[in-house]
Structures are given as C-alpha cells and as structure tokens.
Amino acid sequence: MTAVLSCRSLSKSYDTGAGLVEAVKDIDLDIRKGEFTAIIGPSGSGKTTLLSMLGGLERPSSGEIFIEDEPISQRFRDLSDYRREEVGFVFQGYNLVSHFTAIENVILPMELAGVPRSERKGRATELLLSVGIPEERFGHRPLRLSGGEQQRVAIARALANTPPILFADEPTGNLDKKNADHVIDLLRQMANNTGLSVVVVTHNERIAGKANRVVSLNYGRVESDSANGTGGDEGGSQRSADTAH
C-alpha cells in the first residue's frame, strides 16, 4: 500500500529550562492511503507531539516528513500551506470559531484556501450532511450544538479542502460513549469509503480497537506498530518497534 505520508528519524525536544526533554525520539512511520491508524500510549508518551509534527503544527527538531516521497520542507514554502492543502485537523475541544455558524466554520478553510465563493456553500452543505448534521442546524453557532454535533462539524471543517490525511487528537475525549462511537464510526467510514487516511490519537482502547492499525508510543518511541484485525477491511502492515528503528 502506498504511503501518503511518512516520517523518518523524527525527533522533537523541548528546552524546559532545566534541560532538554526529548518528547519524540527518532520515529519512522508510514501512513498509508485509506488507513485508519490509532496512536496510543500513556500520558507524556509523545502522542500529541508526534501528531503535531505530522500535521505541520510544529516543526521537528530533527528528521523529515515526506509527502509522496517529497520532504514537506521542500514542497511547501510555509507550513501553513501544508496544513491547508494536505491535512485536516480535529481537536478534542472541537475548536470551532464561536461567532461563526456551523456552515461558516466549514466554509472558513475554503476561504483561506481561496476556493471560489460559488463552490463553498455547496461543498460545505455536502460535508455537513455527510457527517450527519441536519440542514436546519447549519445556521447554528457552536454553543447551540451538542458536543457530538460540534465534533462532527469540526470533522466537516477538517475535510473542507479535501485533504488526503486527517489527524484527530482525542476526538472523542469530550463525548459520551454513544457520540464517541458515532464519531469514530464516521471517521472509519470515511477512511474506508473515500481513501482518506485517518490518524487518531487516543487513550481509549475501545476506540483504538476500531482502527486498522495501532501504533503504541512510550517514552517518545514507537513501542509497537501492529495491524488490527477488527479495525477495517484492509489490514495494516505490521511493524514492530524494533523494525521501526
């Protein structure tokens, strides 16, 4: 299976004042098309840092991220271009713009990407309907939506510019079990049906159990990287922590 995104020797360290803390150490990873990958690990294991680097929210201290075998540092003059064109992001706290309506939040990335005005509303409508937001809720501001609805609007927003990869950081962390299942099922369907690669950071073993592939981090390193039989139709490649390094 083709890797849409890969990283090699990816490391991130922070200067805390009391010395350097290596949050992520020397990670190699390939994210394949249509694969639903769960990154799990205990708190402080480097999950969110890894996701931030893969999603272009943070620059690595060393190592490189590749899109179709091309380093993103060469392909994109600015990481914001990478974030806008290649990836979508879903946050635990939804992070919708509070004074925008649901549909305006979905249109926002299209505005930033310069999508023609005539196309925006149609595409946003399509996306919102596809994530299960009824049309009568399109004009509601986030505070008038439930947590599950907000997260689904956030997913629609993340997919606004049709990125090949979607990153989600604890997307179900603020949701009840029913809504959490809906959101995860939605992401998995998208991966299966549209070829979207989904990378989810989670603590939740049950959520991770629905992924095609589970990457386990500990102390900033890949502890295990395994296919998950129950996850999806396509199995992930199995990669041990040892082979990954």
Place this chain on the structure above:
Amino acid sequence: MIDTIIRAWKGAVRSPLRTTLVIALLAVGLSFALTSVALALAAQDELDKVKATTGVEASISINPGQFQAAIQEQLEAAEETDVEVDFDEIGAQIESLTSSDVDEIEALPYVRNAEGFATSSVNYGIPGQEDEEVDATEEPVTTEPGPDGEDPQGQGGQDGEDPQGQGGPGGGFNFTLPDATITGVDDPAFLSDFQEGTKVLAEGVFFAKGETASNVIIDQNTATLEGFSIGDTITLTAVSFGRGQAQEDDEDEVAAPEIEAEIIGIYQDLETSEQGGFGFSIEQWYAPLEVVRQLNDSEDENLSSISLVVGSVDDFDRLRVDLEEIIDPELFALTTSEDSFAAISDPIETMRNTSVVVMVAGLGVVGLIMVMLMVLVMRSRLREIGVLKAIGAKSRQVISQFALETIGVAMVAVVIAIPSVFVINTFLPDLIRPAAEAAAEEEAVGGFQGGGPGGGRGGGGFGRLVGGQAVDDPVRTEDIEAALNEIDASVSVEVIAVGAAAAIGLGLVGSLVTMFAVLRLRPAEVLRMEG
C-alpha cells in the same frame, strides 16, 4: 479581501455590548482629539490670515541720528566761531528720502504698495489777520541744557527722541512749538490712522489722489477752538528748525514759505477723545503732498517718510536686506509693525499649540485604550487565532483580519466622533483659549512703553513728527480677543481626513498587538488549550 472583511466584521460584532463600549470610549477620546485638530487648523488659518493682514506695515523715516549729528555739528561750530546757530544749515544737512526710493521699494516683489510722505511743521493764521495771529496753544518754550535725547515736553515719543532738537547737547535755546504738523501724501487712502479708524472724518471730504490744490484737513479741536468750518481759508506758515526763533532774532532772514489753504475736512481723533479730549500735543493735519512740498520749499521730490505694506510679516527679513541696496541704513530707520503681529499671533500660537497638545494627548489616550482593549481581546481570542493558524491561515491573513476589525471599530468611532466635534466645541475652545487681556497686557509691558496719555497718538514722538504714519501702535485687547474668537472648530475635509488617518492609525496600533500574538503563537498550542 472580501472574505477577510466579512470575517473582521463578524469578529467585531461577536460581542455587541463590548464592541459598543469600545466604540463609545474611542469616540469620546477621538471627539476631543478631532476638536483639537479642528481648533489647531482654525488657529493656523487665523494665523495665516493675521500674517497677511496684521503687522505688514512698515515705515522708513529719517534716522534721528541725522538730526543729532547735524545739531551737534552746528552747536560746535557756533561755539567755535561764536556765531548764531544756523538752523537752516541743520535742515540742509538732513538727507531725505525721495520719490525714486518709493518707486524702487514698490518694485520689490513682496511689497504690495509704498507711499511717500512729507511733513511740515506749520503755524496757521487767518488771511488778513496776520498781526493778530490766532493761536491759543502758542507758548514760548525754553529748554535747559540736558542730556542727549531727552524730551522736555514729556510728549511721550516712542523712542524718547527729540526730533526738534529742543534739548540738544551742550546748550539750550528758545523755540516755539508749531501749531500743527501737516502730513502730505499723494493718496489719502494711505493715511493709516483713518484706515484703522482711530481717526474719522467728521466733516468734509478727503482730498483726491494726486490732487495739487491747496487744501487741508484739520483736527476738530482746532476747528472748535477757532470756529473754523469747511470752506474756510487759513494761512499756513512753515516752521522749520528754529526758523520762528531765527525770524524773531534776524529781521533779514528769508521769509518762511506761506500758502493759503482751504479747509476741506475736519477729523475727529477718537483715541484722544477717549482719553479726555484735549491734550498737550502738536495737532496733526493732512494735505496733498504737493502742498507740503511747497511749505517745505522743496524743489526736488524729498520725502520725510515712506510707508509700505508687504505681503506678510515673513517678508520683513528680505525687506531689510533689500533696503540696504536702496537706502543707507545709517541715515534711515525702518520701523515695522511686527510687534503688532506678535501681539496677536502669540496668543493664537499658544491656542494652536495647546490644541496640538490636547490632540496628541487625546490620540495617545485613545491609542492606549485601543492597545489595552486589544490585549484583552487577544487574550480571549488566542484560541481563535490558533485555530485559524492550525487550519492553514497564513499569519498575514490573521493579522489583516484583526487589523480590519480594529480599523472598522475605530472608523465607526470616528464617524460618531466627527459630529461630536460640535458638542466638544461648545466648551473646549473656551478652556484652551488664552486670555486676550493678559496677552495684550503682556505685549504692552514688553513692547509699548511710550506715549503718555497727554501726548496720545497726536504726540507720538519722533516717528510721528517726521514720518506721519505710525506703524507700531499697540494692539488693542479687542483686536486680540476678536482674533481668538475667530478660532472655532468646524468639521472640514482636513478634520475628516485626520479622523480617517486616526482610525487607520489606531487600527494599526491595535494590529501590533495582534501581530505580536499571531507571530508568537504556535498553532500546536491550540492542542494544549484543550479542555
């Protein structure tokens, strides 16, 4: 761009109450600032107007030093040769201005006009009654030897000069004050006292421009005292340096020029009237230039002074330089009315400067409010900035969105502030307007110490006697007050432009806060703001 404007608009109205409060605060500060701008502009306009109309007069007259030198020389010669002082010789030594000087001065590009004046001291009589000369004021005056430049009559000359040489150095002599000094001018429109309204024609008419007929305009005091009326004819006898005395002493002396003149006008001196009517002074009369030249027995075109008007007070520096090419600065003195300009312009400048200070303070306060508000806004909207960056917005897109938002808010505040200028204008100008009385007093103390009440304008000293046209009269409190009251804030294109600039400036100041936040915030921090 439209998308950015729409996002900015939505951001601005996301919290209507807070936005309203921000706009109200900014509008109040901007109202003061814009009113101050309007006042400063009005003050500058008034200053330009004053500059072109006040203090632009100048007078060139014979330097008193010429008289002093001539008298000194004659007195020394008289002492050495033990002969009488030759008063005619004194007069002959005085170098006068000429009509060609007037032409050259008038040709200077910044000189609006120039006019020559001649003066003559005269005694008057009624034709056919020479033996019973009518003169109530004629009293022999004896001077004692005194120091240079003293004015034994206390006539209040502005320079304290003694043009008649009454108190010359080294010795004294008897003389008789003339009845009047006649100022001759080609065009009566240049008689500044009448132009300024301190003298008004009570009866009769002015002589025409270029007139040569023997006409005279006399003062009302003399007319009342002697019972003169329009159409009466009087005899005018020139009184030159000591000539009256010389005539008394020497019967062979050449007779002084004498002409018969018709009274065509009687004027009232309003300032003398205000000060109690009669004063001890030599009366000022006016006649065509040709008449005075006849009295002076002047064959050439000698003048005793030249009055001129320049484009603005700023031209005086150039005038001083150019005059050195035309006349000898040692022999002739230039008196300008720059002090008059300063008397009016100083309080106007004070008001303008105060307005500028209020404007700067107003804008400073408004800028500070804007920065503080933006800091608060940024703190509450950091997540929004982070999200925008995380979903791919470029820093400049975020910055321009917030800049437009703050500029928009400031624009609305300006739109409210502009009509508020009318409200602020009802009290702010009074708060910053300097007291005209204080300015006038300060000017009087600093610049005009001559001219006692008895002398008044009529006894204005050397400049008056030899020049005829005073140019450095004190500025009246009412004039200063009138000029200050002219300064009124009004909404003009300039004020609106300044308001728009202020709005953009404030927006940019606010944007600096945004810029700082946007550039500093890493999108990954949004992930840390969860919860």
